Amino acid sequence: MRKLLLPGLVLPPLTEAAPLPDEAALAEVAAALERRARRRLGRSLAIREVDAGSCNGCELEIHALSNAFYDLERFGLRFVASPRHADVLLVTGPVTKNMREALWRTYQATPDPKWVVAAGDCALDGGLFAGSYAVLGGVAEVIPVDLHIRGCPPTPLQLLEGLLALLEPESATAR
Numbered sequence: 463m464r465k466l467l468l469p470g471l472v473l474p475p476l477t478e479a480a481p482l483p484d485e486a487a488l489a490e491v492a493a494a495l496e497r498r499a500r501r502r503l504g505r506s507l508a509i510r511e512v513d514a515g516s517c518n519g520c521e522l523e524i525h526a527l528s529n530a531f532y533d534l535e536r537f538g539l540r541f542v543a544s545p546r547h548a549d550v551l552l553v554t555g556p557v558t559k560n561m562r563e564a565l566w567r568t569y570q571a572t573p574d575p576k577w578v579v580a581a582g583d584c585a586l587d588g589g590l591f592a593g594s595y596a597v598l599g600g601v602a603e604v605i606p607v608d609l610h611i612r613g614c615p616p617t618p619l620q621l622l623e624g625l626l627a628l629l630e631p632e633s634a635t636a637r
């Protein structure tokens with residue numbers, strides 16, 4: 463046991479150092495997102511996240527938006543617990559057969575006007591899981607999608623840039 467524990471105390475970690483996030487770019491995009499949401503909705507953006515069958519890699523990046531480092535609530539971006547309070551459904555993962563009904567009902571429960579954002583490569587076309595017996599495919603197989611954010615997984619900054627593009631005046635009108 464001592465042989466196992468001692469190296470862990472004296473040797474450096476084997477993992478690579480995490481890349482430093484670009485704090486200035488993040489603050490700029492988040493502030494622009496808040497301004498655009500206020501212009502289009504008259505208030506800040508409320509997001510309901512839906513995991514339709516992901517590996518949870520996308521969720522880790524989405525959760526990072528709320529952690530002490532990114533702290534997106536300071537820009538008014540809120541994750542809400544119910545689709546009834548949401549402007550945006552942020553859907554991750556390939557849609558599994560088990561989640562089809564839940565995703566459809568969540569879409570129905572979200573009041574108009576609403577947008578659907580499919581986050582991650584799996585949400586586009588099933589990604590790594592395409593062809594699995596348990597998977598239907600991308601999010602668009604079940605509900606209409608307004609914007610895809612690519613990446614496996616997309617970074618917090620890519621997620622913010624995607625949401626910003628969603629609120630472009632000339633982008634798809636909310637349903």
Ligand code: SF4
Binds near residue numbers: 554
């Ligand atoms: S896009 Fe990548 S991280 Fe996201 S659910 Fe698929 S495999 Fe996981």
